[in-house]
Amino acid sequence: MQAAFTRGAPQQAAPMTTPFLVAHDIAKAFGGAQALKGVSLDIAPGEIHGLVGANGAGKSTFIRILAGLNHPDAGRIEIDGQSREIATPQRATELGMSFIHQELAFVPGMTVLQNIMLGVPKKSRFGLTDWRAIARDVAPIARRVGISAPLNASVKGLSTAEIWLINICRALVRKARLIVMDEPTASLAASEAERLFAIVRDLSASGVAVLYISHRLDEILNLCSRVSVFRDGRSVAELAGKELNRPALVEAIVGGAIRNPQRTVAARPRGNVVMEASKLTRAPKVRGVSLRLHAGEVLGIGGLVGAGRTELARLLFGADRPDSGEMRLAGRSYQPASPAAAVRAGLGLIPEERRAEALFLSKSIAFNLSIANLDKLVHGRYLPLMNRRARASMAGDMIRSLSIKARNASTPVGRLSGGNQQKVAIGRWLQRTPKVLILDEPTRGVDIGARGEIHRLIRQQADSGMAVLVISSEPDELPDLCDRVLVMAEGRIVRELTGQAVSRKAIVEASYVDPQALMEDHPA
């Protein structure tokens, strides 16, 4: 099995054969907003082609056009040298393209096999679907991508990574010749991501092309032989070979050099303990977590996806009730009955799943920013009506300071690109300046420019006395940002890193600590 995954330097791309796909000068406007002004790119059979660009550069829009979900206003698409019109998603499938969008497509109530066969024409006998024959056909493919769950098991309870494999498997069953992946590693743990890379290389070796979209440049450099860069709706660069390196990519993405925010975090004086948890437990995800959070510090929580970090945040925020353990806030006992109580007590949470848990997609940016700050946006105590002018100017300020790419504050958030949506979710709480701010994966899907900006804002809040708790699975994020890092594994805190000890390496190492062994070494 493993031998099939070819590792090593990606093959140099010099498409000798006809490209599988050629997109030429594609343009697309939504209302008055010109999302694509003319992008071109071509993909050779079996090539791993990278696609990068800042938030709102038009990557997802381009993908949706390939997928037949949107229709271009201008431009030409060729497949195997023939000009094609992709009117519907079915047409895109027929043409040999398969898409793995960031919001993974699966039906929770069905089995693994049913999910794999979603939307795929199925074999039938006597008018009934012949699941047994289908299972025989699918089994080798499932083995190839490494689906360990039995085909007839329910997908409920499977991890994101496994759902992801199901999506890959679906693409292969459809005999896709190009698989498009939009930010595939955003919610995968490091080891799962490694596995994904192996699969991508294997696909490429067997002649399936991959269009790989990511904000993580390391992955792009590691995987791709050629990379197209979009900026403001245009394809501004195509890098390959020696030109393909990090500085060149960054420059093409932002259109100029970028100040690289080095780790400037010095041991700073920190304030009093604002929040304290002792032996907090909610089985099975959180087990006996104790921590102290000081005013003016940025405390990171590292660890693998599934280590119980999000669940811990939910306990602190009153979204779930602990089985046992205690919390204190500003010296007083703190038992939030609901998030509303937590907000009143001075907490804020930016949840992990922005679309499902943070945003009101059909509502305006101004609405989304103001919903946690309504008390500050009324005309006055005796006229409890919304002050619309104050709200608009607050939203305008936020849009400017987070450089949210939108026409104006009344644009519905659902129309923003993924990264810009995340900025809105963060802006909501920056506005409120709570005592304790918890951020769960704050820069997932955010481009490098905005990421620096978000980090700067977080630091600034901490400097003005806020206590900040940051959860992140991106190995580089916590060292950039935090004064102190706690690493969680299997629901427990397995290590505390302070000052100079906070490094990418130390965090990754601690993530793999076996908490069981730790317990035996140092019985609590």
Add this chain to the structure above:
Amino acid sequence: MSDVAISARRLSPGTKAVLGIFARYGTIIGLLAMIVTFSILSPQAFPTVNNFTNVLNQASLAMIIAGGLTLAVVVGELDLSIGFAASLHGILITGLVVHDKLPIPLAVVIVIALGAVIGLVNGFIVTKIKVNSVIATLGVGTILTGLAFAYSAGVPIVAGVPEAFLQLSLGRWLFGIPNNIIVMILVLGGLWLLVERTPLGQEIQAVGGNAVAARLAGVNVDRIKILGFVISGMCAALTGILLASRLGSGTASAADSYLLTAFAAVFLGSATLRDGEFHVLGTLVGALIIAFGFNGLNIFGAPTFSQYVLQGAILIIAVGMASLGRSLAER
């Protein structure tokens, strides 16, 4: 499906802009077109101040109950109990005034309070016991129908209804405007202000938009949902009272059919101005479309059955056009 998709490929930006406008203003254009058509076809009977006042007066009761229902749907739930509740309220207020000889203001307050309690019960069952709102409110509505029959023993209360009670609905006030219209304007105006202009209204919209996100933003979701049901219940009570006053009697099932009219108005409204969102102003437009449609057909002496056909057809066509226009314009 695919035909639509393929033809969409050839839509010019101009066509898309027109479709977009139709999606938002289609219902309003339809309403105006209907008024113009009827005015041309029947210039003496239709476009008169008298007729318009009449239509509004007639429609006010439906508008009030639909306004309440709007609050329930804005918070993301359905309230199917309103028609049955209004029937019960009608019998109850007549009984309180005729049999128990209560002063009318006191009786009104009692009945509206009961409406609030029914809303509270609906909201409690939905949020705390977590029963789907369709089931919960259908169940409560059925129980209310039973109570209405029990209270009236199946016999309408007709005799001895005091003139002052009739004047609630039949009377006129400022500049001779019918009371019904004044009450309707106050109720819908108040609801509009609440939903669109107060902080509480922002929370109400947030809960309907994404209840999970609202909760994590610190909104007390259950309380907001219960509030939606309470307002819906109180508006149903108001409609029940005014209907009893207008009919001069308390009859079981008298207000049942308001349920359908209210739903039609609310969904027509969701296709108005905003992309598929429920809102008070939209409900008002929806109710006007239904009211003028019925009135026009009445003037031309169309048979009763056709009025139902019309109401159903308008609803499907208007909401369908809006959503089709929207999806074509967005591709």
